[in-house]
Amino acid sequence: MRRMPQPAKREREEFRMSEESFVYTACPGWGDHDYCALKTIVKDGKIERMERIVYSAPEEPDGHICQKGCLAGRQPYDPKRLKKPLKRVGERGEGKWEEISWDQALDEIGEKLCKIRDEYGPDKVVLWNLGAGVPAQYSFENLMPFRFANTFGVTVPLGSIGLDNGPFYAEFYNAGSEFPRTVIDPRIMVGTDLIYVWGCNPIENQMRCAQNLVRAREAGARIVDLGLIFDGTAGFADEFVAMKPASDGYLAMAMVNYILQNDLQASEYLLARSIAAYLVDDETGLLARDGEGNYLVWDAASNAAVPVAPKAGAYPEGADIPLFGSYQIDGKSYTTALQKLKDAAAEYTFELAAEKCGIGAEDAERLARDWVEAENAFILSGYGLRYRNSNETYRQFLLLGALTGRLGKPGSGVFEALQLQSWPLVFNDLPISCPDGVPGVKSVPVRMGEWFAKAEAPDSPYKALIVCSGNPVHQQPDRQRWLDVVDGMELVVDYDVWLTDTGEIADYVLPDLMSFEREDLITGACYNHIILQEPAIEPQVDGHEPVWVFSELAKRVGLGDYFTMSIPEYIDIRLQTQYPLIAGVQPPVTYERLKAEKMIRAAAPPEPKYTPYLNPAEVLDNETGRMEIMYSEKLAELDMATTKVLEPNKIGKSTEYPYQLFTGRQRFFMQSSFTDDPITVKLSGETPATRLNPVQAQRLGLAEDDMVEVFNERGHVVTRLVLDESVPDGTVHVWFGWRRRQFEEGTYAEITHQCAGKDSQGPLEDKWFADWLAAGHHPNPYVESMSSLTGSTDCYWDSWCDIRKFEGEITPNPQGTIVKEA
Template sequence: MSGTKSPHAGLTRRSFLKTTGAVAGAAAVAGGALPAMQALAADSGASAADAGEKVMPGRCFFGGCFSCNYNVTVRDGRAVKVSPDPDALFGRRPCLKGYSLPQRMYSQERIKYPMKRVGERGENKWERISWDEAIATITEKWKGYIDEFGGQSILVSTGSSGARFTVSGASRLENILQFTNVEMCADWAVYHGLHRVYGNPATGIMTAPGNEPFEEDIFNAKTVFMWGNNLSETYVQRWRYLMEAQKQGAKIISIDPNETTVSAHADEWYALRPGSDPALILSMVQVIIEEDLHDVAYLKRDTVGPFLVREDTKEFLRMSDLGVAPTEGPVNPQTRKPTIIDPPVVWDAAANKEMSSAESTDPALEGSWTVAGIKVTTAYSLMVESVQEYKPETVADIVELSSEDIRRLARLATEGPVSHMFGLGLQAYDNGLQFGSGLGLLLAVTGMVGKPGAGVQATAFMGMRNAQFLFPTGTFTTTIPVLHLPEVMETGMFKGKKYPPFKSLYIRGSAFVGGRPDKNKLIAEIIDKLEFIVCLDVAFTDSALYADIVLPAAHYYEVEDVYGSPLSYHMQHAPKIVEPAFEAKPDLQVAKLLAEGLGVGKYFEGDDESWLRAQLDFPALKAQGITLDALREKKDMRYIPAGVAYKDGKYYTPTGKVEFYCEKPRPRVDLGLDLDVAPERLPRFFPPHEAWPETETMKKYPLILIPEHSRGRFHTGGFDGVWLNEIERGPIVRMNIEDAKARGIEDGDDVEVFNDRGSGVARVVLDAGKRPGMLQYPKGLQGRQYKAGDLASLCSLHMDPFAVNSSFSDTCVEVRKWDGGSK
């Protein structure tokens, strides 16, 4: 099929409506029948044996979401409609993203066949090829690179092109060949801050010290703080539970720069300055301590508050400093070496002397002493001293709230049980980590952890990766954050050592281009410098646009899979609902083809079912009776016990205590940098890097641009939802009315949003609820969906070296009417 100019030519909305007789509109998306796209069905792979209609159990596998249970109607071998399952265990009401999945499966954006580029990168000119040719081309290139430069010369941007749990098969291949994994650096800063304080039971997974299930525990809360969280848009399935909890007496406190649906329904709304949340939290802690509202018992029992900190090293005084030799503890399952037990020292109030923290029953929370000639102070006293600079009268101008408001918020934070929910906008500033560690401190001071209705309602951990399956040869990928990758490519050095040159990039279901900050720089400094790029995905994304070979991946309706839902605490089974459309293949089958071509096929014997069984075959799941057969029968099986988490002093920190004082701060990702850890031991506030008054950038570009989640998309997943995009009516940017008036901009105008990094054209929606000086746009569209430019190009690659996280909202821009220039 030489000469094909587009990977998705042929079907328009007009021809679709004419063919199917469907009626366009939101009602059809929100639960009405979605007729099969007959114009695409002819070559979708459906056969006469598929004729008829049946209803299958389905679910969404959007990462970080509910994985809602629902029914999928299959007609003539094609998924045509999603409808609620009244008997589902949870998530009985899919959101718009879920309802629109059948339409997206057969969208004109669907990648149907393997293709190779025939024009320049980004030119969108392609030629259809066979799977045999595609695999042969890829493996021949990769074998050459591996032989000459080693497996590390091949970059992998890892996402999920369709399957969820089964994607581990591709990771197995990458570990065997020791590819370089590009870490995406998104949504981690707040979690890393929380992990500093409360630890992380599952490395590499976003966790928070809250209870579950949310749908039950939220009704135990007396007060719910919503930190920059517009739940009604981002997680509509949870929104109804929050509203019901409010009806039953829970008080909702919204802290958000902008007016949102949540703030409109909240009992109280506080519109603080964007990026100032850490300062507000630390001021609240100062008030709580000043007004004697802190939980002394919790601080003494569960935190490092009583631990003595050496004045010279700023680390905990330990029994070995007093001449008591450390002992060996249980073997660490990861290092396979005994743990070293060397207890911190406290000042025992009853005995009036220093004592091992493991033995003291009455440790002093405050004070300074000299022990064995070493000057020491309790961690709690150091924390109290540190928050004195955040008194409400000082912080009021920073956060743009009155000192009375700050004091009221502090008191509300003690009216427990208190639950906190944060939006990921808070992690999108340079100081996002400090919000996480500050929130951890607030929880510690108020004792709002380990009791019903208290803690952080966020994501659960998924401790269910089979190491034997993932690492059969004992070799691993090397991880380099995407924010650091341009520097590694320029210098050829990583962690102070020479690193092999990068020759190829395998984009596996990842928004590498378009989903990251500073798109133009990533293209110029990474994409343009690579010899060979492969993209495996379901839909034709911006990443595919820059590939040399594009492979069609199966949608998760087209493969049997299991998934550990992070918001439902269940392992969930998803049957294959339909056969893969067109020439799409599941991730595992693609990994097998690549492995055979690369000479490591012996590690990929078997089929999808046998691989699923292998990945589920490890002690943590077997002990709970979780097997593929059991999941097929029960659909959902809980893998974490229900109830209150982080209780009975069980924390996942080095000391086993709540570490609001961090003895040895570490970056989220080790980049081999020489970092100053002193400012990181206690939570602090520092202004955002760019989006803050008086920065040089903001003097030039006075508006702050922040992304928001859309009801119709999960990050870039859903850009191909035609009807949902029509509801939004193209790329938009929400703008304060007065800001628009000052620039001669009217509602509905096309405007160019720009800074030194790039520009993007969007339609203005005037919104009195938007804070002056701020612009907000729904994220997730592809660059070609803009009339010109791309708003994703405006964000910076700057990072805090401890958070190693993208600061999407730390972005300054200006706006002008668009002159209609070409893209």
């Protein structure tokens, strides 16, 4: 048989490539907090594959992509996507739906919103927009719901996540900063000697950080992983230190105590850059001041107190200023800030750390010694300290950095490795999310605990809930709480790509488009670039993007005049920012320019972002102008001026519920995203499972593949059992993310504890929120694209349960049925 002439391999490749085009897309798995911009390769009108981006910045051209990002291009074609608007048939939560047109859906929703506004007031409508699928402040998925919220006047529960707030809290009371200086670029780790990865799993979940951890180790760094379970980072590390849940602060404070008892602190650094030597009035707990508002330090040369002006005033020339000691001035007793810390830290011995953390006292001491003795060292922390006391633990991490002179020292530091790992880009978003609107009308921000207290009461004033960007019924703790919230509501709307657990209890479910199908700006891990997200493909469902949806809804409630702009017009407004890294680009960045060039390098310095605490020219935002991490005067009234280890939550802990419920994250899901893809499901073990240490299982008479019930007083979940030595004895582990309908019966979201309320919003959080407002911030942190401690809405891991073999009849979870197609 005659063979047809074949093109050479190279020609074939060129031919194949010639059919391909690409656009940039925000990865729908943003929640690993990289919010990666990815290259979406399109061929014949379909997504062919996903690739990392190669950037134009010569100092760091390699973008990154993780296993989920590689699979993300499959999602638009998933048959389980919402295809048309759904209207509930039968009882709420029964899982029966009819497909309806967009016109019908928006007409009916608009009519109900008008009725509620007229009868009860606009603030009886609630907007939940706590991103899962998009970060809160980055995209039209957030901006447009907020535009609607602010023109209609709805109530917005302030759903910041406690554990996300640790660095914000630590920095606020250290330096008065609105934004943690500890959110820095992981490239700065390369060349260091020692890295404590403490409370995160970057090797499996944070690609840019992982890249730089690998480079750091290749360059000679020793990596120590401190955490609850033996995960991918533990396997990569030189040493794994297994910590008991919520015990991290005990080790951190024992290290602080070791440094101070042995006089190992970086004294010159502390004197220059901190308030370590400032005198504290022993009676009031406030920093000592003279009549002119100057602070006081002790001068050993003159044996008298001498003034230091606010805003990092200079110490008097020739003064000999001690960091430690107590002194008498006019018959009153004063103590230096560092002495206060030393006294407070004295109770935190290595023996106590050993007992609380479950590690050897000698290991605790070695970790402290290594931390002090390393020439350069980092603490790299993340969102793995999901405990009630973790805000304080972040403060202790920062303290360890300050005491050893590592904050701002090149090659050293303390950081939370997540989000904005490049120079952050600040767009002009306020005119979009918070337009002037109707005079006197604005959204009503309410702290989460207060909102829940009202919303779940039998006489709740709230009549409607609109959920955009998020799946609170599944992601937030205590599912029953949400069922109580919507009970009696006249309208529940969910706008999402998937029929989520939240959608399942809604009256209307509106299909959103995926990032592959719509235009937007991409920010986040864009390696200092401004990137236009262009549609890669035509919409695969009868869905609509947020600008269209909220403009159409606005028309139906009489607010159409505020929703007349197109996506390019909105993007142009976002680009008209005063933020110098964008405003400094020439020619100016406009939608048209982005459309032509796809991405534009911001006017960002090539070096990694790292606010230099060491820079003598830098005066911190607080009144003293110096680091206050060793003594936060503002917290004196709560007896928290010096940090201490707070007890974790004890909710549910009893002989009845003796085990820690650990809803950890795994690398193939991002919250409940990616739980529909058969590949990620297969990689995740096909079905949800409860994981238990084999020793614990044997003690309980349980074996691999047994059907088990994990339960507490709030609810239960039934799954098969997997034995796993990486799970510590005493912990019951169910991976976060699986949807309720994927479980045999129940869901872990029934048994996670309700932490939005008194259990997460105590005097400390109240104080922070009040101080935040007093510092001139807006009550709604989204307005400033900032976070503030308003009370956690997330699942803490200091939550308790029991486990037993399940031998009853399975009552399957509803699967969601469309009883009437459009």
